[in-house]
Amino acid sequence: MALEPILRLVDVSKRYGGVRALERASFACAPGRIHAVLGENGAGKSTLIKIMAGVVLPDEGRIVLEGTERRFSHPQEAVAAGIACIFQELSLMPDLSVADNICITNPPRRFGLIDRKAQRRIAEAALARAGAEDIHPLAPVESLTLSRRQMVEIAKALARDPKILILDEATSALTTADVERVFSLLKRLRREGLAIIYISHRMKEIAELADDCSVFRNGSHVATFEAGTRSDAETIEMMIGRDIAHAFPPKPPPRAADAVGAPALETRGLSWNNRLHDIDMAVWPGEIVGLGGLDGQGQREFFLSLFGVLRGVAGEVRLAGHPAAVRDPRRAKSTRFGIALVPEDRKTDGLMLPMSVKDNLSLAALDRLSRAGVLASADEAQAVSQIVRRLSIKAPDLGDPVATLSGGNQQKVVIGKWLINAPRILLLNDPTRGIDVGTKQEIYALVRTLADEGAAVMLYSTDYAELIGCCDRVAVFYDGRIVRWLAGAELTERALVSSALNLERAAA
Template sequence: MQPVLQLVEVSKRYGGVRALERASFACDSGRIHALLGENGAGKSTLIKVMAGVVQPDEGRLVLQGQERRFAHPQDAVAAGIATIFQELSLLPDLSVADNICITNAPRRFGLIDRRAQRRMAEAALARAGAEDIHPLAPVATLPLSRRQLVEIAKALARDPRILVLDEATSALAAADVARVFALLRRLRSEGLAIVYISHRMHEIAELADDCSVFRNGTRVATFEAGTRSDAQVVEMMIGRDIAHAFPPKPAAPPADLKPALETRALSWAGRLHAIDLAVRPGEIVGLGGLDGQGQRELFLALFGVLRGVAGEVRVAGAPVRVRGPRRAKSRELGIALVPEDRKTDGLLLPMSVNDNLSLAALDRLSRAGVLVASAERDAVAGMVRRLGIKVADVDDAVGTLSGGNQQKVVIGKWLLAAPRILLLNDPTRGIDVGTKQEIYALVRELAAEGAAVLLYSTDYAELIGCCDRVAVFYGGRIVRWLEGTALTERALVASALNLEEAAA
């Protein structure tokens, strides 16, 4: 049977950087084909070629037996290829319906037919398993997990024959992931070809029919899902054997050690309710629970973003008022926040890697209010070496880096500010296995140097493997603390659902 889509010996370079080098790929109707590889392996560039976002320097794209060349993303959409990129394309100030129908809004007498548009949006949301999202709700009011489902509905509204998903579940809670999986299986049974990128190996094992592994811009292997072990797949991805994913946990800090960060009855706007927690120097405390249960609001409250926060925050035993991010990152408090969405909240994409890395530490790199260029240059070069950031030139725009290297820049930016308290909001979302291991080791290293770390993750394995203790959130409250042998996936899931008996 002829593949529905083929890319034949496709090459693409950006200056001196090789994104794809004679890479080939093929997918079939009625199959889910997983694309695997580290960030920077060429996967994103490959799907951008499929989507008409970039033009290959060499090679051919063959769709249903005919060679095609897409000069514009709309050409790919018209040909039946819908792509959901990792970074969302929604316009937050518009409604859900406006976003879903933005390229094909129904019209009447030359104007948008609002009733017909709402019906189209409702149908697309229902098909995506997101009937609970109101089509007239502004996208800006939705949490990240809900926005991801709107992005999927937007793609399905185009009635594609080929659906490409890049880390489509990275921001979703477990219940939403189950919905998306059921949807993808239904679409597969309807004959769609689905190209699926994910760094979560258990998702690949559960969902994929075929797998292709890419490394350094070239396809290494294609095989039927389930015919290779996880260790074999990872070794193909990174070109080397890997050690255990998580570094060993040290002994717990002394119980009488003064907390670096403490909250007492912290509350906010009906979203946070009497949060009591303490993080000691050298400790990694996890925040568990389903997405949207108050974890993000806790980070924003601690970083001074929210107004009207009640309760008390203590740093190194002293009560403090965090009136804004500038105060939070001051030398006196030393709080750093790595946000969940690096491209929207963590980076200035058109600016250079150098400027992004030094941004949070400009006061430390200045003398009498004037930036010392040599100090900035040395600090940035040292951080690039320490984190292994892959960049041809630190003057390159940070937006040209792979997702994993962008995340390293976000983390490195705050490390240059020498924080004593690290707030990490899903720091490994959408990055590859090798880079995840580097970040796990870095976080444990920072804790060993005396930093207090508060870590939220949607991945239960990360909470179990990285954290010394986990506070499980439900409805804006901490409903259970888990540590030691009690810190298991079963207990995390049960506590996240507020099922005390099952958790016990």
């Protein structure tokens, strides 16, 4: 017998100016079920959950919670009604402690003041429930990695003791170990009777967790079905409205061992602050080299060292066969060096969210687009329009804030702003995190095209399928070292996992 829905949205519509975010969309979720919401970026998923969470008001339609029609004009009203939402964009205050963040909306008080001891107990209980007991409640959030911050965000939601838990790409920044903890947590919460709404672009996660699936496309509800009753191909076709084979672009033949010419980038004995140890690497023009391994094994620091962000880096960096002192990002992105870095967190490190799409796209190339210190507007407009066309960036108006774009289009802007500089070396830190299947394929094709045009590409990804499908070779990192190189027939998921856990070295 079907369970009575705890939450229903009926014929909900929402428009932003002339852009339709939702059009008469309906949705229902039941207690004790994990309900996956699927769709491309821009399909309306984020608007749907923002309406549930009281972040935005619908233009039309009804919200029915436990049989009663409700209207949430503020997120706190939704929280009070038992709805907790974990957005893809973290809401933590980095200057405050973990405990402060967890209790920020309703801290315990004693004699009118915040009861710090009680607050710490609440935070410890919430962290334990989230499976993150290793995070100290008094640690400043700014000292935590992105993965650890995501776990704090989950604990913050659980501290509100919700009836309905909404997760928007909540595992996209997590390590493999944290993902397993979150999966165990969600299955336990389902047994406890919570209704869980789960948004993810990772089909494996949907297959493992979901009981029900709803597909949205272009702001409309397409279908709802029981998980496992449709194939991945059928589901993806519903999401994008056309048949698509989830394949990576073909790879070129392996580079000959005696190939002439200097590497585009080479490092010798690169070390930094006990986080990187004697990294030797060479990447040739036209090659895509992957960085594998568990999250936090030095991949991010390696990219930052190459881009001139870190101080005190030891060892040698050579570009096109010549020693190069990349002392800062300005020098790294210069015509002389031609390095570009796409960071892991587009919201905080890759974009200026209040600024326009146009300004974000031209930001990294202002030196090239200026004459005598004055921006050449015609050159800027031409360069921006070329990138918008090349990457198929969907923006109602290039003067709109980049924050108004979908996640996939924001990521295209992050990549596109560097392409104006025509980089020779491209460092990509998890570039498809939290974006839809269709946009992922566009990025895969773009990366291969850039390599075919002569760029040297380094790609770090938490998705093993991307490393296998996109990369010509993969360097597996463990504890700040390269422990294994994989290529050709050796480049398999089994080899990536065992190398990431350093099992070969342990056995030896």
